[in-house]
C-alpha cells in the first residue's frame with residue numbers, strides 16, 4: 001500500500017501533521033494527516049498495556065477537540081459522550097469504570113437531550129506530537145495528561161454550559 005503524507009492543516013486543531021493519511025469516520029472532523037497521526041497513537045496504546053491504561057483519556061480529549069458534523073444525531077451523541085467524560089474526569093476526578101456507564105448512558109439517549117457546544121477557538125494549535133514522541137509508557141501517560149489538560153483548559157471556562165448539558169442527560173453532580 002502506498003504511504004502518503006499530508007501537509008494540509010487540520011480544520012479542528014489547525015496542525016499540519018506529516019503522518020500517514022487515513023480518512024476519518026463521520027463522527028470526527030480532522031485532516032487525514034491528523035487522523036493518521038492519532039491512529040498511530042492508538043496503535044501504540046493497543047500494543048502496550050501500560051500505555052493502554054490511559055486510552056480513554058486519549059480518546060475523550062481527541063474527540064473533544066475534533067467533533068464531526070453535528071447535524072447527524074449519532075455524531076452529536078458521540079461528541080457529547082466524550083466531552084462530558086472529559087468534563088467529569090478532569091473536573092470531578094470521576095474514574096473510568098463510572099465514565100464507561102456515563103458514556104453509554106449518553107449514547108443510549110437521543111440527541112434531543114443534548115445541545116451542541118461549538119468548540120472554543122483556543123483549541124486551535126494544541127498538538128499531540130508529544131504523545132508520538134514519548135519513548136516509554138511513563139512518558140506516554142504523562143504526555144497524555146498534559147495534552148488532555150490543555151484541551152480541558154479550553155473547555156473549562158464553559159463549565160456552566162457543560163453542567164447544563166450533563167443535566168440534560170440526567171447526569172447531575
Ligand SMILES: [Zn+2]
Pocket residue numbers: 010011012013014015030031034035066
Ligand atoms: Zn486535528
